[in-house]
Amino acid sequence: MKKKIDENQIYEKHYEQIYNQVKNDPYARSLGIQFTKFEAGFAEAMLEVQSHLVNAYGKTSLGLSTTIQFIESAKPGDKMVARATEIKRNYRTGFYRSEVLHEQKLIATMEAVSYRKDHYFIELEEHILKRVKI
Template identity: 30%
Template sequence: MERVTADPYAKFLGIQIERVEEGEAAVSIPVKEHLLNFHGAANGGLIFSLADVAFAIASNSYGQTSVGINVSINYMKAAMLGDFLTATAQEVSRNSKLALYRLTVRNQNNEIIAVADGMVYRKKEQFA
């Protein structure tokens, strides 16, 4: 937990860690004005980053270094100023070298904002 809570990029964006279990994670962020794009909606990069932080936490939750090798995201609905977004990462499959995660971003009304699949390469390195 100490390692993931120290993530400088997540801290910079204001992402909060809500839940961490082996192979799972949930993180959240309120959509503020500085996170909007020129259409007045939450920037797609913010939504991707939120999902990516959940992905990184879940995939590293076993204490084995895991690095993302692919993420495919689908944006389903715009998030707007004042929305509260939560991203969850759920392990779908894991073996000694690869693991696949389903990422879902929802707003405060439980509406799906984005869904993604992310794959990691699981290195041999362990960390405490």
């Protein structure tokens, strides 16, 4: 019978090494994420939202839900292709399905539901807005 590993003991013994590895994660650092608490079984991080982190048109858009399945891992240097399909769009709600591929091999899938506020992706002239109810 295998001996049960006590995760808390490992954490306490190797706290500095674990914390430094998490704190120096290249992706988190590239986003500007700073860890404010790091304890056994709990972590807290802070991110200042910058202009390059918001959506393409700077307007309010809400992601109501997303479900992502990571099927395969990607490696540095892999060229990924993402494809998104609008399944259905209502007055304010959009339903989308996406897939990420590497050399035609499925890497990840995502289903998402979004909510649109009272504006379009681009600025429309007033006379167009009067004809079309958003």
